[in-house]
Every structure is written in structure tokens, then in C-alpha cells.
Amino acid sequence: MNEEQFKGKWNIAKGKLKQQYGNLTEDDLTYAEGKSDELLGRIQEKTGESKEKLRKMINDI
Structure with missing residues (x-):
């Protein structure tokens, strides 16, 4: 994946x-x-979700 795709x-x-x-x-x-x-820590702080769940969510997107 190149930078523009990322x-x-x-x-x-x-x-x-x-x-x-x-x-x-x-x-x-x-x-x-x-x-x-x-x-991830900042998102976790705001959402209360686990880092693992957030990582999976971002990877799934």
C-alpha cells in the first residue's frame, strides 16, 4: 500500500x-x-473501548 492509499x-x-x-x-x-x-490510547480514553477492539475496528475499516 502506498502513502496515498494509506x-x-x-x-x-x-x-x-x-x-x-x-x-x-x-x-x-x-x-x-x-x-x-x-x-489508540487517546481514542480509548474518549470511547472507553479496549485497544484490541479499536485495532480490530480500524483494521476492518
Whole structure:
């Protein structure tokens, strides 16, 4: 997967995460792009979901 494909998939994932968890902001989702553990931690903090569930959700998207 090239960088443009990754960015496209990430934008889709961000949109779906914001739809499912309305309290996530654009800042939350761009805060740690490229730092997946920090990003997952931030999403987990806002949603209360486990990191494993969030990883699966993002991979499924």
C-alpha cells in the first residue's frame, strides 16, 4: 500500500470513528498520526473501548 492509499484509508477510518464516537474531534484523530499507540490510547480514553477492539475496528475499516 502506498502513502496515498494509506491516507485515503485513514481518512475513511477517521470519518467512521467520528460517526460512531461523536465526542472524538479532528484534533484527537490527527494528534498522533504515525504514533499508533498514542492515537489508540487517546481514542480509548474518549470511547472507553479496549485497544484490541479499536485495532480490530480500524483494521476492518
